[in-house]
Amino acid sequence: xxxxxxxxxxxxxxxxxxxxxxxxxxxxxxxxxxxxxxxxxxxxxxxxxxxxxxxxxxxxxxxxxxxxxxxxxxxxxxxxxxxxxxxxxxxxxxxxxxxxxxxxxxxxxxxxxxxxxxxxxxxxxxxxxxxxxxxxxxxxxxxxxxxxxxxxxxxxxxxxxxxxxxxxxxxxxxxxxxxxxxxxxxxxxxxxxxxxxxxxxxxxxxxxxxxxxxxxxxxxxxxxxxxxxxxxxxxxxxxxxxxxxxxxxxxxxxxxxxxxxxxxxxxxxxxxxxxxxxxxxxxxxxxxxxxxxxxxxxxxxxxxxxxxxxxx
Amino acid sequence: xxxxxxxxxxxxxxxxxxxxxxxxxxxxxxxxxxxxxxxxxxxxxxxxxxxxxxxxxxxxxxxxxxxxxxxxxxxxxxxxxxxxxxxxxxxxxxxxxxxxxxxxxxxxxxxxxxxxxxxxxxxxxxxxxxxxxxxxxxxxxxxxxxxxxxxxxxxxxxxxxxxxxxxxxxxxxxxxxxxxxxxxxxxxxxxxxxxxxxxxxxxxxxxxxxxxxxxxxxxxxxxxxxxxxxxxxxxxxxxxxxxxxxxxxxxxxxxxxxxxxxxxxxxxxxxxxxxxxxxxxxxxxxxxxxxxxxxxxxxxxxxxxxxxxxxxxxxxxxxxxxxxxxxxxxxxxxxxxxxxxxxxxxxxxxxxxxxxx
Numbered sequence: 001x002x003x004x005x006x007x008x009x010x011x012x013x014x015x016x017x018x019x020x021x022x023x024x025x026x027x028x029x030x031x032x033x034x035x036x037x038x039x040x041x042x043x044x045x046x047x048x049x050x051x052x053x054x055x056x057x058x059x060x061x062x063x064x065x066x067x068x069x070x071x072x073x074x075x076x077x078x079x080x081x082x083x084x085x086x087x088x089x090x091x092x093x094x095x096x097x098x099x100x101x102x103x104x105x106x107x108x109x110x111x112x113x114x115x116x117x118x119x120x121x122x123x124x125x126x127x128x129x130x131x132x133x134x135x136x137x138x139x140x141x142x143x144x145x146x147x148x149x150x151x152x153x154x155x156x157x158x159x160x161x162x163x164x165x166x167x168x169x170x171x172x173x174x175x176x177x178x179x180x181x182x183x184x185x186x187x188x189x190x191x192x193x194x195x196x197x198x199x200x201x202x203x204x205x206x207x208x209x210x211x212x213x214x215x216x217x218x219x220x221x222x223x224x225x226x227x228x229x230x231x232x233x234x235x236x237x238x239x240x241x242x243x244x245x246x247x248x249x250x251x252x253x254x255x256x257x258x259x260x261x262x263x264x265x266x267x268x269x270x271x272x273x274x275x276x277x278x279x280x281x282x283x284x285x286x287x288x289x290x291x292x293x294x295x296x297x298x299x300x301x302x303x304x305x306x307x308x309x310x311x312x
Numbered sequence: 313x314x315x316x317x318x319x320x321x322x323x324x325x326x327x328x329x330x331x332x333x334x335x336x337x338x339x340x341x342x343x344x345x346x347x348x349x350x351x352x353x354x355x356x357x358x359x360x361x362x363x364x365x366x367x368x369x370x371x372x373x374x375x376x377x378x379x380x381x382x383x384x385x386x387x388x389x390x391x392x393x394x395x396x397x398x399x400x401x402x403x404x405x406x407x408x409x410x411x412x413x414x415x416x417x418x419x420x421x422x423x424x425x426x427x428x429x430x431x432x433x434x435x436x437x438x439x440x441x442x443x444x445x446x447x448x449x450x451x452x453x454x455x456x457x458x459x460x461x462x463x464x465x466x467x468x469x470x471x472x473x474x475x476x477x478x479x480x481x482x483x484x485x486x487x488x489x490x491x492x493x494x495x496x497x498x499x500x501x502x503x504x505x506x507x508x509x510x511x512x513x514x515x516x517x518x519x520x521x522x523x524x525x526x527x528x529x530x531x532x533x534x535x536x537x538x539x540x541x542x543x544x545x546x547x548x549x550x551x552x553x554x555x556x557x558x559x560x561x562x563x564x565x566x567x568x569x570x571x572x573x574x575x576x577x578x579x580x581x582x583x584x585x586x587x588x589x590x591x592x593x594x595x596x597x598x599x600x601x602x603x604x605x606x607x608x609x610x611x612x613x614x615x616x617x618x619x620x621x622x623x624x625x626x627x628x629x630x631x632x633x634x635x636x637x638x639x640x641x642x643x644x645x646x647x648x649x650x651x652x653x654x655x656x657x658x659x660x661x662x663x664x665x666x667x668x669x
Contacts (some may be wrong), residue, residue, distance in 0.1 A: 043458060092657045096397040096458060097602065101651055104599055105644030108637070109345075115635030116349040210537070233462045240459070276474035283463040290460070291453040 010238075010268055016145045017261035018254070019153055020218065024049070024211035025253045026156040026241050028235045029242075030163045031207020033249055035081070036239055037167060038200030039180035040088055041304030043099020047106030048080035052212025058117065059222040060126045070213045077209015078202050080106060085201035088306070089194045099259040111225045111274025128217035130303045152214050157206075164246040176200060180300030182306045193307055208232065233281055241289040243298040251258075252289060256282045319660040326659050334653025338646035343639060351634045360638075363627020364620035370627065372509030376581065378619020380405070382518040384575035384597025385604065385611040386525050387439075391566040393529060393606050396542040398563060399444050400461030401570040402594025403468040404439035406587070408579045410472055411438020413481070413493065413585045416500045424499040428513075431500060431575055439571020440564040442468065447563035451556035457563075465594070472587050481585065493585040502580040506509025514576030518615070521569060525608035538562055570594060592640070596622075600642045603650050620642060 028049060035042045055076035060069035080102055087098035116122075129150050131137070136147035167173040176196065178186055183193045216227060234256050242248030262269070263278035320572060322330075343353035364374050384401045391398040412435030419427060449455040476480040476491040483494045487591045502512040523528055529535040537558055549555050550655045574590055604610030620641070625639035 016335070026484060059552075087648075087651065091652065093651055093655060097389045097651065099400060100397070100458075100598060101644075101647045103600065104595060105648055107595070108640035108642070108644035112345070112635055112637040112641035113349065115637045116351070119633045216551050230462065233459065237459055237463075274474045276470040280470040283466045287449065287455070287460060287463050290455045291449065 003017070010265060012141055012144050013268075014258075014261050014265050016148065017264050018258045019145065019149055021260045021264075022253055022257040023150075023153045023156045023218070024215040024259060025238065026159060026250070027152075027211035027214065028208040028232065029046055029238050029249050029253050030156075030159040030246065031064050031204040031211075032235055033163060033204075033239055033244065033246065034167070034176065034207075035200050035204030036303060037177050037180045037244060037300055038197050039183060039300055039302050039307070040197055040204075040304065041095040041099070042081070042084055042201065042204060043083045043096055043236070044102035044106070045099075045204075045208055046228055047099075048084075048104035048208040049212035049215070049232040049235075050228045051076040051080050051106045051108055052209030053216040053227050054114065054212075054223060055209070056213035056216050057084055057126075058113075059116075060128070061124045064126065066129050066217055069217060070210060073209045073213025074206045075209065077205040077207070077212060078280065079205070081201045081205020081208070082198075084205070085198045088162055089197040089201070092306045092308065093113045094306075097176075103104040107225075114225060123222050125214065128221060129214070150214075150218055152210075152218075156214075160246050160250050166283055167246070177300070180303055183226060183302065184309075187309055193309075197307075208235070211235075230283065236284060237286040237290060240299075241286070241293050243293070244300060245298070255285060255289070259285055316659060316661055319584045319658055322657045322660075330653040330657035331650065333656070334649045335646065337653070338649035341645050341649065342638075342642045345645070346634070348464075349634075351632065355632065356638065357633055358435055359628035359631045359634075359656065360621065360624030362624070362625030363631075366627075367454065368587070369509055370623065372506050372511050374616070374620040374623040375511055375515055376509060376619075377623045378616045379512070379514045379518045379580070380573035380577055380593045381596050381618050381622075382612055382615030383514075383521060383569050383576070383593050385600030385615045386518075386521055386597075386608055387566040387569040387573075387594075388598045388601030389604060389606045389608060389611050390525060390529075390538070390569070391562060392542075392601055394538045394559070394562045395545075396447075396450075396541075396559060396562055396566075397456075397458045398443065398446060398461045398566060399458060399595070399598055400443060400464055400563075400567065401573075401597045402571035402647055403461065403465035404442045404567040404593070405574035405577075405590050405594045406468045406472050407567070408435040408439035408440040408574030409590055410475070410574075411435055411441070411571065411587060412469075412575030412578060415482075416496055416579075420497050420500075422499065424501075424503075427497075427500050428502060428579070431573065431579060432517075435571045435575025436568040437571070439567040439569070439574065441567070441569025443563035443565075443570075444560055447556075447560040451559055459610075469587065472585075474584065476587065483584075491587055495584045496579060500579050501583060502576065510581065512576065512580030513574070517572060519612070521572070522608050522612040525611075529608065534561070544576075570597065573597075596640075596643060599647045605654075606624055 014140040026269045028045060032042055032045055052073035056069040056073040059072035068154040084098055084102055087093040088095050097109035119285045131150050167177060175186060179196055187193050238249050259281040266275050346353040346356050363370055365371050387401045412431040415431040417432035446457050446460045446464060449460045450457045473491060481493050483492055502514060505511045537553060541558055545555055573593055577590060578585050600611055600614045604614040622639045625636040628634055629636035
């Protein structure tokens with residue numbers, strides 16, 4: 001009987017952790033989905049998320065305000081995606097090269113800035129985002145899973161139908177999808193292709209930055225140089241594995257987050273497997289997903305292709 | 313009126329000018345960055361310079377630091393030349409170190425003359441094997457190589473961490489959190505050219521590899537196919553070249569170079585297997601390959617430069633409290649400015665005379 005209770009508590013805890021770890025991935029994935037549908041193969045997601053997390057850290061360590069920290073995270077994510085848009089949409093640099101370069105830039109800058117920030121005084125810790133303390137959170141089972149979550153987690157889930165609505169039920173969404181399929185049509189119509197690609201990039205960067213901010217404020221009380229640990233890349237995988245559709249992306253994100261939640265509980269689960277296997281599970285799963293799900297036909301036709309007026 | 317237009321084939325002088333301009337710009341931005349974090353840029357650059365080339369010991373230290381960077385830079389350049397955007401160099405460094413370590417574990421009592429070549433061959437094969445996995449994922453399953461290599465990078469780092477902490481390779485009696493193997497047998501240590509600074513055999517390998525890669529790309533049929541794959545894979549396929557096989561060869565070659573960098577660090581510098589000593593070498597190689605314009609001799613130059621920067625930055629961090637991570641920040645800034653410089657070189661401004669009447 002008590003063993004059952006204990007098992008039940010673990011399952012509840014894993015599910016609650018799944019929703020929590022989905023949050024940063026979902027924010028970023030919904031944002032980058034919009035960016036990719038606009039034809040930008042953004043490979044700088046990891047860098048944008050890391051920058052968001054770092055900006056949130058600096059902001060909360062100096063001001064103590066989670067709101068300012070989230071705004072700083074959004075701003076930092078937008079800066080990275082702005083650079084990516086300048087390099088890809090304006091300067092027509094290869095999308096892969098631009099993304100790689102920005103990841104390396106973000107990793108180098110945040111590492112240096114972080115070391116400079118803590119140099120000589122040790123690392124300040126902070127109080128991040130606490131889950132709400134209300135009566136619903138005390139409900140059995142559902143309370144901890146659904147209601148003891150931070151409001152941003154609910155917002156992240158709300159983003160899925162919102163982005164779906166934006167993409168498929170609005171004029172802007174139709175034009176946005178057209179950017180990734182046939183930008184020349186929009187150009188003929190007099191729509192500014194480059195400006196739209198900037199807008200889509202900035203939206204993606206803002207959402208990824210917000211994800212990075214949530215990551216540090218909800219999961220940690222300090223900054224670590226590799227705090228994003230490949231989550232930005234998992235977002236890219238989730239978009240591909242989800243076939244560039246909001247619901248598919250949601251499903252892929254759920255898989256990754258569940259595996260990450262299992263890793264958090266590896267000790268309690270006590271399966272006798274190496275801890276590192278749990279940590280590597282999302283990356284192994286992503287390779288399996290990519291080898292077994294093939295949505296080439298759903299990929300935006302001109303994803304990653306440089307658009308130049310009058311060519312092609 | 314001035315029109316901006318593309319210039320697909322800029323002259324050598326334009327290219328050189330844009331390159332120098334981009335470097336100046338990169339250093340100016342880096343100086344601003346240093347100043348913004350409260351340090352004196354002149355002092356920081358001075359300390360880096362002194363730590364990089366200020367004495368014989370410093371110079372040797374810079375060459376030691378440059379060794380793995382040249383090899384991973386070549387690994388990136390070879391793959392990118394074929395437009396295979398592999399960033400698996402990071403994981404391949406680890407795979408090479410681990411495979412080479414296997415050789416040491418297999419025949420720990422062998423003489424140096426046997427053990428060292430064996431470890432180097434194993435190291436190259438380990439890196440090549442991991443590269444081949446990414447090639448297979450791309451050819452068989454159409455998995456984008458950037459993504460597969462990033463995932464493999466994370467997986468291999470966790471594998472090493474497991475082998476060293478919970479698994480069979482950790483040093484008995486040492487704290488688990490150290491994550492290191494016992495020291496390598498003396499016969500496995502790479503021979504040195506200089507006893508104080510430990511300029512090891514790996515440096516000669518890196519030099520030779522640069523020349524070999526330059527010759528390979530410029531003068532061999534394989535080099536031609538690599539360049540052709542980077543230009544137009546479809547044309548190559550129509551000519552009857554097996555693109556899948558070519559992808560495999562390129563990725564394995566690139567992986568072998570990165571694997572050599574890994575085993576070189578283990579047997580030439582740290583004398584034992586440790587994950588933290590290998591961290592970031594592969595990503596730095598990506599920067600170096602791109603900055604060098606994917607040219608092997610350029611990689612050699614850029615690798616020496618960034619080796620000096622890394623060595624100088626450590627010296628600077630000892631001298632003042634400015635963090636050595638400045639080297640990584642400068643790398644990133646220089647990379648972006650040189651990318652932009654490349655764009656500038658391929659753009660020209662033309663004054664157009666307004667037609668009258």
